[in-house]
Each structure stands twice: as C-alpha cells, then as structure tokens.
Amino acid sequence: MLRGVGGWSGVVRGAIVGVAAGGAGLAVGELGAVLTGEASSPGVAVGQWAISLTPTWLEQWAIRNFGTHDKRMLLLGVYVVLALVSAAAGVLARRHLTLAGYVAAAFGVVGMVVAVARPDAGPSYLFPSLLAGIAAVLVLRWLTILSLQDTDAGGGPAERRRFLASLVGTALVAAVGGFGAKAWIDSRYDAEPAREAVKLPEPEAVLPEPPASVHPNVPGLGPFFTPNAQFYRVDTALTVPQVDPDTWKLRIHGMVDRPFEITFEELLKYGFEEHDLTLTCVSNPVGGSLCGNARWLGTPLAPLLRRAGVQAGSDMILSTSTDGMTIGSPVEAVLDGRQAMLAVAMNGEVLPIEHGFPCRMLIPGLYGYVSATKWVTDINLTTFASSSAYWTQNGWSPQGPVKTASRIDVPNDNATVSAGNVVLAGTAWATHRGIAGVEVQIDSGPWQTTALATADTPDTWRQWSYTWAGATSGNHTVKVRATDGTGMLQTSAVQDVVPDGATGYHTINVQVS
Numbered sequence: 084m085l086r087g088v089g090g091w092s093g094v095v096r097g098a099i100v101g102v103a104a105g106g107a108g109l110a111v112g113e114l115g116a117v118l119t120g121e122a123s124s125p126g127v128a129v130g131q132w133a134i135s136l137t138p139t140w141l142e143q144w145a146i147r148n149f150g151t152h153d154k155r156m157l158l159l160g161v162y163v164v165l166a167l168v169s170a171a172a173g174v175l176a177r178r179h180l181t182l183a184g185y186v187a188a189a190f191g192v193v194g195m196v197v198a199v200a201r202p203d204a205g206p207s208y209l210f211p212s213l214l215a216g217i218a219a220v221l222v223l224r225w226l227t228i229l230s231l232q233d234t235d236a237g238g239g240p241a242e243r244r245r246f247l248a249s250l251v252g253t254a255l256v257a258a259v260g261g262f263g264a265k266a267w268i269d270s271r272y273d274a275e276p277a278r279e280a281v282k283l284p285e286p287e288a289v290l291p292e293p294p295a296s297v298h299p300n301v302p303g304l305g306p307f308f309t310p311n312a313q314f315y316r317v318d319t320a321l322t323v324p325q326v327d328p329d330t331w332k333l334r335i336h337g338m339v340d341r342p343f344e345i346t347f348e349e350l351l352k353y354g355f356e357e358h359d360l361t362l363t364c365v366s367n368p369v370g371g372s373l374c375g376n377a378r379w380l381g382t383p384l385a386p387l388l389r390r391a392g393v394q395a396g397s398d399m400i401l402s403t404s405t406d407g408m409t410i411g412s413p414v415e416a417v418l419d420g421r422q423a424m425l426a427v428a429m430n431g432e433v434l435p436i437e438h439g440f441p442c443r444m445l446i447p448g449l450y451g452y453v454s455a456t457k458w459v460t461d462i463n464l465t466t467f468a469s470s471s472a473y474w475t476q477n478g479w480s481p482q483g484p485v486k487t488a489s490r491i492d493v494p495n496d497n498a499t500v501s502a503g504n505v506v507l508a509g510t511a512w513a514t515h516r517g518i519a520g521v522e523v524q525i526d527s528g529p530w531q532t533t534a535l536a537t538a539d540t541p542d543t544w545r546q547w548s549y550t551w552a553g554a555t556s557g558n559h560t561v562k563v564r565a566t567d568g569t570g571m572l573q574t575s576a577v578q579d580v581v582p583d584g585a586t587g588y589h590t591i592n593v594q595v596s
Contacts, residue, residue: 093174093177094174096173096177096230097170097173097174097175097176097177097227097230098170098171098173098174099170099173099250100173100176100223100226100227100230100250101169101170101171101172101173101174101176101183101223102166102169102170102173103173103222103226103250103253103254103257104169104172104173104187104219104220104222104223104226104253105165105166105168105169105172105187105190105219106169106253106254106257106258106261107218107219107222107253107256107257108125108187108190108191108215108216108218108219108222109125109126109162109165109215109257109261110218110256110257110258110260110261110264111214111215111217111218111260112124112125112126112194112211112212112214112215112218113126113211113260113261113264113265113268114211114214114260114264115210115211115212115213115214115215116211116264116268117264117267117268117271118207118210119207119208119210119211120268120272121265121268121269121272121322122198122201122203122204122208122322122324122406123198123204123207123208123210123211123212124211124268125190125191125194125198125211125212125215126158126161126162126165127158127321127322128194128197128198128201128208128211128212129161129165129193129194129197130154130157130158130161130321131197131201131319131321132197132200133157133160133161134154134157134319134321135319137157139477139478139479139581142477143366143579143580143581145157146317146366146373147368154320154321157321158321165190168186168190169187169219171186172186172187172223173223173227176223176224176227177227177230177231180224180227180228183223183227184220184223184224187216187219187220187223188216188217188219188220189216190215190216190219191212191213191215191216191217191219191220192212192216193212194211194212194215194216195208195209195212195213195216198211198212201406201407202403202406202407203405203406203407222253225249226246226249226250226253229242229245229246229249229250230246230250232246272325273325274325274326274327274328274436274440275436277327277328277329277441278328278433278434278436278440278441279433281328281427281433281441283380283427283428283433284351284352284355284380284427285355286355286356286357286380287354287355287356288356289357290356290357290358290359290378293307293359293537293539294537296536296537297536297537297538297539297545297546298536298546299508299534299536299546299547299548301493301506301508301548302493303492303493303494303495303508304492304493304508304509304546304548305492305510307376307536307539307546308359308376308377308378308430309375309376309377309430310430311377311429311430311432311435311438313375314375314377314429314438315364315372315373315374315375316437316438317364317366317373317451318408318457319406319408319473320404320406320408320457320458323436323437324404324405324406324436324458325436326405326440326441326458328347328348328440328441329347331346331347331405331441331442331460332344332345332346332347332460333345333350333425333442333459333460333461333462334460334461334462335387335388335390335391335462335464336391336461336462336463336464337397337401337462337463337464337465338393338394338396338397338464338465338466339388339391339392339393339394339397339464340391340392340394341390341391341392342391343390343391347441347442350382350425350427350442351427353382353386353387354382354383354386355380355381355382355427356380356381356382356383356422356424357378357379357380358378358379358381358422358424358447358540358542359376359377359378359379359539359540359542359543360376360377360379360422360445360447360514360540360542360543361374361375361376361512361514361542361543361544362374362375362376362377362445362451362455363375363450363451363485363488363512363514364450364451364452365450365451365452365474365479365483365580365583365584366580367488367580367584367585368580368585369488369577369585369586369587369588369589370490370491370496370589370590370591371490371585374488374510374512374544376543376544377429377430378429378430378431379424379426379428379429379445380426380427380428380429380431381424381425381426381427381428381445382424382425382427383422383423383424384417384423384424384425384444384446385417385418385423387425388400388414388417388418388462388464389418391464393414393418393464394464396466397414397464397465397466398413398414398415398466398467399411399412399413399414399464399465399466399467399470400412400413400414400417400462400463400464400465401462401463401464401465401470401472402444402456402459402461402462402463403456403459403460403461403462403463404456404457404458404459404460405458405459405460406458408456408457408473409472409473410444410452410453410454410455410456410472410473410474411453411467411470411471411472411474411475411481412444412446412449412453412454413449413453413467413482414464416446416448416449416454417446421446421447421448421515421542422447422542423444423445423446423447423454424444424445425442425443425444425445425459426439426442426443426444426445427441427442438457439456439457439458439459440458441458442458442459443455443456443457443458443459444456444459444462447514447515447542448484448485448514448515448516448542449483449484449485449514450483450484450485450583450584452474452479452483453472453474453481453482453483454483467481478581478582479581479582479583480582480583482583483583483584485512485513485514485515485584486513486573486574486583486584486585486586487511487512487513487516487518487565487566487567487571487572487573487574488511488512488513488565488573488585488589489509489510489511489512489521489563489564489565489573489588489589490509490510490511490563490589491507491508491509491523491561491563491589491591492508492509492510493506493507493508493509494507494591494593495591496591496592497591497592497593497594498591498593498594499593499594499595499596500554500593500594500595500596501595501596502554502555502556502595502596503553503554504550504551504552504553504554505550505551505554505593505595506548506549506550506551507523507533507548507549507550507551507561508546508547508548508549509521509546509547509563509589510544510545510546510547511544511545511546511547511563511565512543512544512545513565513567513568514541514542514543515541515542516541516567516568516569516571517538517540517541517542517545517567517568518535518538518544518545518565518566518567518568519566519567519568519570520532520533520535520565520566521533521535521545521547521563521564521565521566522563522564522565522566523549523551523561523562523563524561524562524563524564525551525559525560525561526559526560530564531549533547533548533549534547534548534549535547536548541568554593554595555595556595556596557594557595558592558593558594558595559592559593559594559595560590560591560592560593561590561591561592561593562588562589562590563588563589563590564588573586573588574586574587575587575588
C-alpha cells in the first residue's frame with residue numbers, strides 16, 4: 084500500500100494520471116490495430132460490442148436525436164466512460180496501486196474478449212487490446228510513483244519538474260500516437276483507390292432518364308434522385324468496412340442443390356440492369372428523412388438463386404455483411420419477378436464505401452432492415468422457422484413490407500408564410516405498389532387532391548404539390564395522406580417504428596402572417 088490519496092489535490096492528480104494512462108493505452112492499441120485493422124482497436128471493439136447490447140428504445144432515441152451521427156456519439160460515449168474509469172483508477176492508485184493496475188488491465192481484457200468475439204475476427208484481434216492493457220498498467224504505475232514522490236515530504240522542485248514533464252510528455256505522445264495511428268489505419272485500409280479503379284459494366288439496356296415532370300418546380304423541395312452524399316445511412320457498422328474487391332467473394336449456399344462462390348471480377352461479367360428504387364429505413368418516423376431515391380446498377384439476384392437451385396421449403400435468405408451483420412429476407416420477394424439485385428453502382432457512380440462497396444443487396448418493396456444488406460459476402464438459403472437475423476433478435480418483425488407513407492416537405496413545420504396563395508409540396512411512397520393519389524387537409528376542412536408529379540416506377544417515390552389558395556392569417560394545421568397503387572388508403576392509425584414501421588398522417592403547423 085502506498086501513501087494516502089492526499090486530499091483534493093491528490094484526487095485531482097490521481098484523476099489526471101489515470102486519464103493520461105488510459106490515453107496512452109488507447110494510443111498503443113491504435114498502433115497495434117495498424118497491423119490488424121481498425122475493427123480490432125480497443126475503442127472500436129468495445130463500441131461495436133456496446134451496439135450489440137443497446138436496447139431498441141435507446142437505439143431509436145439515438146437515431147431520432149443524432150440521425151446518421153449516432154455512431155460518432157456512441158464512440159464518444161465509449162471514450163467518456165473509459166476516461167471516467169481511468170480517472171477513478173488513477174485516484175485508487177494513490178492508495179492501492181496493485182488493485183488499480185488490475186482495473187486498468189481489465190479494460191484490456193474486455194477489449195480482447197469483445198474484439199475476438201466479432202464474427203469477422205481472427206486471433207490477431209487479441210493483439211491491440213493486449214498491448215493497450217499492458218501499456219495502461221505500466222504508465223499508470225510509473226506516473227503514480229512519480230506523483231507520490233513529488234508529494235512526499237522530501238519532494239522538491241526537481242521531483243515536481245520530473246513528474247510534470249513525464250505527465251505532459253505522456254499526454255503529448257498519446258495524442259500524437261493515437262491520432263497518427265488512426266490516420267495510418269485510414270490510409271492503409273482505405274478502399275477508395277480500389278473503388279476508383281472499378282470499371283462499371285454496361286447495362287444490357289440503358290434506362291432512359293425520367294422526364295423533368297417527375298419533380299415539381301417548387302423551391303425547397305428536394306430533387307427526385309437523392310444525391311449520394313445526402314443519402315441516409317443507418318447500419319450497425321461503427322467504422323465503415325473497407326473491402327478490397329480483389330479479395331471479395333460472395334458465397335451462396337444452404338438449402339440449395341448447387342452451392343457456389345463468385346468473385347467480384349466474375350460478378351461484373353453477369354448481365355447488368357439499371358433500376359430506380361426508393362429505399363427507406365424501418366426506423367423512419369412519420370414525416371422523417373430516412374428515405375432516399377436513387378438509380379442503381381446491378382445484376383438480378385433471382386438468376387443467381389436459380390443457378391444455386393433453391394430447395395423446396397426454403398423461405399428465407401439470411402444474408403451476411405463482411406462485418407458480421409445479418410439480414411433476413413423472404414425468398415419469394417426475390418423470385419416473384421420484382422427487380423431484386425446485387426448492386427454495384429448508385430446514381431451513376433461506383434457504390435460509395437459507406438453505402439456498401441463493393442456490393443450490396445436490394446429488394447424492392449421491403450424496408451432496408453430485411454432487404455438491403457451492405458458489404459454483402461454471404462447468402463444462406465434457410466427458413467424463418469430455423470434462423471433469425473440481427474434485427475429480428477432485437478424485437479423487429481421478421482417480415483418488413485414498406486408501408487404507404489407521405490410527407491410534407493414545403494413549408495417546414497412551424498414555418499411562417501405570407502397570407503394568400505401558399506404552395507405546399509412533398510413526397511409519398513409505397514414501394515413496389517406505387518402512389519395513385521395524395522391529399523392534404525387544412526385544419527379540419529375537407530381533404531383536397533394534390534397535383535401529382537409524373538410517376539417513374541412503382542418502386543420509386545412520387546412527389547406532389549398543392550396551391551393553398553387564400554390562406555388567412557393565423558396558425559394552421561396541415562395534414563397529408565396517400566393512396567397506393569392498389570387503391571389502399573394510407574392508415575391514420577398512429578404506430579411507432581417498432582416492430583415493423585411507423586404509421587399515421589404527417590402533420591405540420593404553419594403560421595400565416
């Protein structure tokens with residue numbers, strides 16, 4: 084046992100020493116991950132583990148409040164917790180140095196366990212967290228001893244200078260080493276050069292551009308095709324997988340007569356087609372923005388399944404991403420004639436890395452959580468009765484057909500507009516059924532038919548506009564509803580996103596002045 088904590092001054096010293104030791108451990112772990120990949124680094128491994136433990140309600144709260152930045156906030160939370168525990172270990176070390184060393188080592192052990200437990204992990208994933216734990220213990224012990232020597236009765240200016248120089252030096256080395264290692268990892272495992280080298284195959288038939296009339300000329304209304312940079316992203320990947328197309332393979336197996344594998348080079352030799360498709364997330368709230376429309380280039384998935392020979396009784400495709408994420412899709416939705424595909428391009432560009440490069444799966448008519456596997460590497464033909472995918476295990480429905488939805492995009496909620504004629508505009512979708520009509524309601528008045536933009540395909544959203552004539556001063560409520568291509572009216576029943584998508588009418592308030 085070493086000398087006492089030393090009052091508040093000792094507590095502060097201990098906390099600073101603990102944080103410095105924790106930072107040094109993380110930096111060493113990042114350096115180790117240069118050899119094994121970013122997914123094996125302690126912070127990322129623990130963060131990915133935290134995602135797997137996150138309850139659905141908390142996950143939805145994060146998506147609602149942080150949108151596509153939810154993963155950054157999660158990783159920040161991991162580092163904050165680590166800093167707090169490191170600070171506590173530093174304070175404890177002033178009285179019980181050996182016990183504090185065990186606390187620091189425990190973080191290394193946790194990192195090792197969760198890193199090697201990842202579906203895509205190998206034995207090398209143990210390495211970064213092992214180094215991080217050893218470094219944290221050694222630095223904690225070294226700085227604590229220096230700090231206690233400085234506060235001893237016999238300590239003088241030399242001891243103080245030595246301690247401060249060691250503390251500041253450790254912090255600087257940890258910061259430079261950590262950020263430097265992260266930059267090194269990003270450079271070493273960056274798939275962007277390989278992506279830029281991909282030559283896209285020509286589609287068997289060039290799909291003509293949709294007419295300009297698919298998009299009403301209303302200021303503030305988003306474009307018909309969502310730019311790639313603005314397309315929503317919701318997945319469980321804390322760090323975006325960097326997949327080399329030269330080593331990528333897709334395995335099709337399970338309840339099939341002829342299992343096989345194909346490389347990316349072989350995939351590009353298949354027949355390719357273009358298809359306009361609106362993709363939406365099951366986590367999208369009523370009126371939400373987790374929806375996008377794009378032109379995709381891919382090879383049809385149905386012929387690949389037929390080549391494998393799907394056996395009778397198989398009703399589920401269990402697809403797996405390179406990072407171990409699993410998605411369950413109905414076999415029927417691929418074989419019933421819709422344009423399900425393995426996509427390699429998006430809006431005329433090779434798939435962006437964050438959207439699944441080099442290959443992702445797409446099935447029209449289904450929410451992304453049961454159809455749109457990014458970085459797909461494995462397709463297992465099985466049954467819903469015998470297998471379950473990630474989202475189903477977390478409380479979501481195994482079947483996820485897209486529900487009819489509509490949204491008011493112009494004006495914004497709580498906007499102030501001038502009295503007179505007010506233009507309303509928005510978007511509606513019922514993927515694979517199409518949109519036949521959109522209506523708006525002002526306050527409690529009758530439902531009014533809007534002007535629909537030209538339809539592209541039943542698999543894309545449809546934009547609409549309406550001129551609200553003679554809008555009078557005051558606060559008004561505007562609602563919207565849609566009718567799909569089968570004649571079914573969008574339900575007014577309010578339901579949350581769990582377990583199979585939100586329902587209800589999007590409603591905004593407008594202040595007319």
